[in-house]
Every structure is written in C-alpha cells, then in structure tokens.
Amino acid sequence: MRASAGAQVFTVTAYEIRKYLRGRRLLGMLLLLGVIVALLLGLPPALGLKYATDPNEFVASFANFTSILVVLAGVLFAADALVSEHEKRTGYFLFPNPVRREVLVLGKLAASLLVSAVVVSLYYGAAAVAALVVTGSVTWDIGLSYVYALAYMTSVVGVAFLISSSLRTTTSATVLTFFLFMLIFNIVQAVLPLAKVNPWFIPTAAAGIISHVLSPTTGFRPPNGGGEFITTYVPDVTTSLIVFTLYFIAASLLAILLFRRRELSS
Amino acid sequence: MSGQLERAHADVAPVNLEGLGKDYGTFTALTSLSLGMQDGTSLGFLGPNGAGKSTTIKIMTNLIRPTRGRASLFGIDVQRDPTRALARVGAVIETPEFYGYLSPLETLAYVGRLRGMSKQEVENRSEEVLKVVKMGAWADHRIQEFSKGMKQRLAIAQALLHEPDLLVFDEPTSGLDPRGMAEVRDVIKSLKGEGRTIFMSSHLLGEVQEVCDDIALLDHGKLLVQGSVRELSRRPGVSTYQATFTGPLSDGELDTLRSFAHVEQVRRAAEGAVDLRIDGGEEAQAEVLRTMILSGLRVSGFRPLGSPLEQLYLSRILESDRI
Numbered sequence: 001m002r003a004s005a006g007a008q009v010f011t012v013t014a015y016e017i018r019k020y021l022r023g024r025r026l027l028g029m030l031l032l033l034g035v036i037v038a039l040l041l042g043l044p045p046a047l048g049l050k051y052a053t054d055p056n057e058f059v060a061s062f063a064n065f066t067s068i069l070v071v072l073a074g075v076l077f078a079a080d081a082l083v084s085e086h087e088k089r090t091g092y093f094l095f096p097n098p099v100r101r102e103v104l105v106l107g108k109l110a111a112s113l114l115v116s117a118v119v120v121s122l123y124y125g126a127a128a129v130a131a132l133v134v135t136g137s138v139t140w141d142i143g144l145s146y147v148y149a150l151a152y153m154t155s156v157v158g159v160a161f162l163i164s165s166s167l168r169t170t171t172s173a174t175v176l177t178f179f180l181f182m183l184i185f186n187i188v189q190a191v192l193p194l195a196k197v198n199p200w201f202i203p204t205a206a207a208g209i210i211s212h213v214l215s216p217t218t219g220f221r222p223p224n225g226g227g228e229f230i231t232t233y234v235p236d237v238t239t240s241l242i243v244f245t246l247y248f249i250a251a252s253l254l255a256i257l258l259f260r261r262r263e264l265s266s
Numbered sequence: 267m268s269g270q271l272e273r274a275h276a277d278v279a280p281v282n283l284e285g286l287g288k289d290y291g292t293f294t295a296l297t298s299l300s301l302g303m304q305d306g307t308s309l310g311f312l313g314p315n316g317a318g319k320s321t322t323i324k325i326m327t328n329l330i331r332p333t334r335g336r337a338s339l340f341g342i343d344v345q346r347d348p349t350r351a352l353a354r355v356g357a358v359i360e361t362p363e364f365y366g367y368l369s370p371l372e373t374l375a376y377v378g379r380l381r382g383m384s385k386q387e388v389e390n391r392s393e394e395v396l397k398v399v400k401m402g403a404w405a406d407h408r409i410q411e412f413s414k415g416m417k418q419r420l421a422i423a424q425a426l427l428h429e430p431d432l433l434v435f436d437e438p439t440s441g442l443d444p445r446g447m448a449e450v451r452d453v454i455k456s457l458k459g460e461g462r463t464i465f466m467s468s469h470l471l472g473e474v475q476e477v478c479d480d481i482a483l484l485d486h487g488k489l490l491v492q493g494s495v496r497e498l499s500r501r502p503g504v505s506t507y508q509a510t511f512t513g514p515l516s517d518g519e520l521d522t523l524r525s526f527a528h529v530e531q532v533r534r535a536a537e538g539a540v541d542l543r544i545d546g547g548e549e550a551q552a553e554v555l556r557t558m559i560l561s562g563l564r565v566s567g568f569r570p571l572g573s574p575l576e577q578l579y580l581s582r583i584l585e586s587d588r589i
Contacts, residue, residue, distance in 0.1 A: 002353060003382030011379040015365075022367040092362035093373075093421060096327035096434075098349040099380050263330040265290075 012107020020115045025076045037126045055131040059142045060215035062127035067207045070153045071181040073116035078160035079177040080170035081108045091264045101260040112157050144213045152207045155244040158251035165258040200235040206243040208234035278341035280432045280463040286335035288321050295321040297487040308464035310474030313484035319467040323436045327357045356425030357434040361441050366410030370420050377424045395423040414441040435466040471576050490582045505577040510539045510567035526557050
C-alpha cells in the first residue's frame with residue numbers, strides 16, 4: 001500500500017486547489033479582475049473617449065496591467081505555500097506521512113501555477129471577448145501576449161516559492177515577493193541603463209514583451225509634449241522567454257532544496 | 267518463502283535508535299541516545315521539559331535531522347529512506363494543526379490518498395477511526411471551528427487510519443479534558459491489545475504506568491534508565507514513605523527513627539505524621555516498619571508518597587540534575 005510519487009503530486013495539487021477554491025483569495029482575485037476589466041471598459045466611454053479600433057491596441061490597454069495581475073497572483077497563490085506548513089504547524093501532521101518534501105513542493109507548485117493561470121486566462125479571455133465585440137476581430141498577437149504572460153507568471157511563481165521556502169513567516173514571504181516584483185526589480189531595471197547595462201536578465205524588464213507584442217512602441221514623450229523622447233528597453237522575445245524559464249527552474253529547484261533541508265523544530 | 271519473509275519481518279525491531287544526537291548550535295538537545303523496542307511492546311518515553319523527548323520523536327518522524335547517530339524504523343533508516351521508513355508508522359506530534367478549510371473526512375482522505383489507500387478503504391477506515399476517537403458527529407464540519415482537544419482527537423484518528431504497525435505519540439492526551447484523556451488512554455490500550463507497537467512520550471507518569479510495558483527515562487538529552495515498568499517499580503532505590511502515628515512524636519522519638527537502618531531522612535509532615543526517605547527496596551521498607559513497631563512507636567499507617575514509578579522518576583531526575 002504505497003502511492004507513487006506521481007499520484008502523491010496529483011493528490012497534493014488537488015487539495016491545494018481545493019484550498020484556493022474554498023478560501024477568500026481566489027474570490028478576492030476574481031473580484032479585483034472584474035474591477036480592472038470594468039474600469040478598462042467603462043472609463044473610456046464615461047470620459048467621452050473612443051475605444052481603439054485596432055484589436056491589438058485595444059487589448060494593449062489590458063496587457064499593460066498584466067504584470068501587476070501576475071505579481072498579485074504570485075503573492076496570493078504562491079508566496080505562503082511552503083512557509084505556512086511551518087508557521088501554521090500543519091507540517092506536524094503532513095510531514096510524518098511517507099511523502100517526500102519535493103513531492104509536496106511539486107504538488108503545491110502545480111496548484112499555484114494552475115490557479116494563477118486560470119486568473120490570467122480569465123483576464124485575457126475577457127480582453128479578447130471585449131476586443132471581438134468592440135473591434136470586431138482578434139489577432140494572433142493577443143494569443144502571443146497571453147502566452148508571454150503565462151511564461152512571466154511561471155517565473156513569478158517560481159521565485160515566490162523560493163522566497164516561501166526560505167523565510168520564517170507567511171507575512172514576510174508575501175511582502176518580500178510583492179516588493180521584489182513591484183519595486184526592487186523595477187528599481188534595478190531603471191538604474192542599470194544608466195551604467196550602460198541592458199536589464200535583459202531582470203524578469204520585470206523581460207515582461208515588457210507582454211504588451212510590446214501588441215503595441216511595439218519603444219518609448220514615450222513626457223506629457224504636454226515637452227522634453228526628450230524617453231526610450232524603454234524591451235529584450236527580444238527569445239531572450240525574455242529564456243529568462244523566465246531559467247528563473248522558474250532555478251528558483252523552483254532551490255525551493256525544493258531549501259524545503260527539503262528545512263527542519264520543523266518550532 | 268513467505269514463512270522466511272515473515273520471520274525476517276518479525277526480526278526487525280520497530281524502533282532502533284543508535285547513538286542519536288542533536289545539537290542546535292552550541293546547545294545539545296540530545297547527547298547520544300541508543301534505544302530499541304521489540305515488536306508488539308509499548309514504551310513510555312519519560313522526562314522533564316527539555317529532556318530531549320520531542321527531539322527524539324521529531325528525528326524518528328523525519329521532521330528534523332540528527333547531528334549524529336541513526337534512527338531506524340523496521341530496519342529502515344529514516345533519514346535515508348523516509349517514505350519507506352514511515353510507511354508503517356502513524357504519528358501524533360505535539361498538537362498538530364490541520365487545514366481549516368477541510369473537514370475531518372477530507373483530511374483523512376488526503377492522508378489516505380498520500381499513503382496509497384483506495385477510495386473505498388479510506389471511506390471505511392475514516393468512519394471507523396472517527397468513531398474510535400468520538401468524532402463521528404463532526405465528520406463533515408470544517409476543522410477551523412474545532413477546539414484544541416478536537417484537533418488532538420483528529421490527530422489520533424489520522425495516525426490510526428492506515429492501521430500502522432508502529433504508533434508514535436508525543437503527549438497524546440495534551441489538550442484533552444479528563445474524560446477525553448481517559449478515552450484516549452483506552453484507545454491506546456486497545457491498540458496495545460491488538461499487538462501494535464507503541465512509542466509514547468508523556469509527562470503523566472500514571473498514564474505511562476497504565477498504558478506502557480516499558481519505560482525509558484530521559485533527562486538533559488541522556489537516557490537515565492530503561493526497563494519494564496514492573497521491574498523498575500520494584501527496583502531498590504531511595505523512596506519516600508509517610509508513617510502516621512496515633513499521636514504526635516516527640517523529638518526523641520524522631521531521633522530514634524533517624525537511627526534506624528535504611529532511613530536516610532526524617533521530616534515531620536503533619537501532626538502525627540512523618541515522612542521517611544528509605545534507601546532500599548521492599549525488604550528495606552518492611553524492615554523499617556517492623557523496627558518502628560518493635561521500638562514501641564504506635565504506628566497507625568505506612569504508605570508510599572507517590573507511585574513507585576514517580577519515586578524512581580524523581581530520584582533519577584534529581585540525581586541527574588546534581589550531576
């Protein structure tokens with residue numbers, strides 16, 4: 001009477017998904033998603049502005065917020081996945097079972113990726129339907145943007161797991177994940193070009209491909225038409241996808257290693 | 267062939283700890299513990315707070331790694347092959363927390379599936395074990411509503427789910443009211459009756475005496491004594507008795523008591539009562555009583571203060587603290 005590692009991963013994933021379905025986080029995330037979609041669709045007509053007629057341009061306004069949505073998904077569905085077993089003492093009932101720690105990490109990782117993917121998919125689904133209704137068509141570029149968003153999501157979830165495996169409290173893991181992607185990476189990404197270094201290896205910079213595929217502008221002019229044209233650096237698609245993959249693999253492997261070594265001694 | 271396998275299976279000790287030690291920086295939680303258990307026996311793991319009991323149990327159940335030594339369950343090293351080593355083990359470590367969004371039935375299904383039990387097996391056994399721990403009425407309620415005692419019962423239920431050969435309990439009655447404690451003790455006794463091997467840590471000496479065949483006494487990370495409860499209860503040592511007399515004793519009579527063989531210390535306890543620390547076993551105690559009567563002291567009662575196990579526990583712990 002022993003379950004295979006694959007069956008155990010599946011069991012852990014199924015129960016983690018049940019956690020998200022029964023918890024308030026997924027509901028909160030879906031509400032937030034609804035608010036963003038409502039604002040993007042409701043504000044332009046309310047302010048007397050016209051929708052973009054090109055489907056790519058129309059969805060680009062959605063894609064600009066994808067990174068934030070992906071980071072929030074990582075924060076809500078990944079950052080506390082591992083640390084909570086220690087902090088909330090659920091490990092005391094889970095770990096003495098004949099299940100390897102890496103199986104637990106993989107099961108939880110799969111659940112976090114699936115739930116985050118559902119959120120991103122719903123967002124892009126809403127954007128695509130709106131684009132179809134408003135502009136009368138959708139493009140392959142919208143699909144590409146969606147795929148890039150999923151790729152970025154894997155790197156965010158991987159890094160969130162790494163943080164979750166190394167910190168002591170759910171609060172610190174959640175806060176660090178949020179600030180890493182919303183602040184720290186962005187600061188590094190902004191400072192590196194000053195030293196003539198392209199930040200291609202920073203995931204938030206690589207995430208530029210999500211909206212760049214829809215609206216390939218390379219920069220913007222400050223409001224009121226004054227000042228110089230400010231260029232924004234977006235790595236090429238291949239580089240970005242490699243960066244996402246490497247972040248995901250390296251962070252996930254490190255998370256497994258740290259979670260395996262971590263003792264439940266509190 | 268199958269007979270040979272069964273014999274080989276029976277020969278493997280359910281628990282075998284060899285030179286087990288654990289350091290946290292400069293603090294040594296466990297020095298070098300060597301301990302074995304025979305199949306079908308029950309061992310009470312005793313010791314004061316910080317003695318190293320929980321550390322030992324956590325190493326045995328793969329929650330922490332030993333700094334030195336080896337813990338094997340059924341001949342399988344827990345650190346090298348935890349999934350095989352823990353396959354025949356059910357454990358309750360401290361008072362675990364459960365996922366609040368699940369019900370007891372769902373929690374048991376989770377554990378059962380991780381252990382490779384079929385859906386039907388899980389359903390049948392869940393019903394049984396929840397009945398055993400008197401949680402049948404709460405089977406479908408969310409655990410987030412549960413008290414500590416209810417969680418403790420559920421912890422015991424999940425440990426029993428797969429009918430393990432070895433049960434490891436760390437303070438199994440912790441958090442329970444007196445009735446719950448008695449019920450859990452009955453459960454453990456019935457498991458013992460079924461021939462399961464039980465490794466149980468507890469602060470409650472009476473509980474250990476009631477449930478276990480053997481005890482191991484630990485302090486400051488070292489094993490002080492191990493043996494059967496019956497044997498250790500009879501082992502000669504210093505124990506305290508209270509003698510009561512028909513009236514208060516004079517100072518002279520107290521001096522007479524002090525002069526008796528085997529009497530180490532005499533202390534007035536109450537009017538007409540004296541506590542005597544007697545060095546020796548049952549023979550020494552009988553001799554002291556006989557000498558008191560022959561000396562003309564009007565003895566109306568003579569009883570041990572605390573159980574023999576408690577006396578052994580206290581004397582060994584005091585001795586260990588002095589060292």
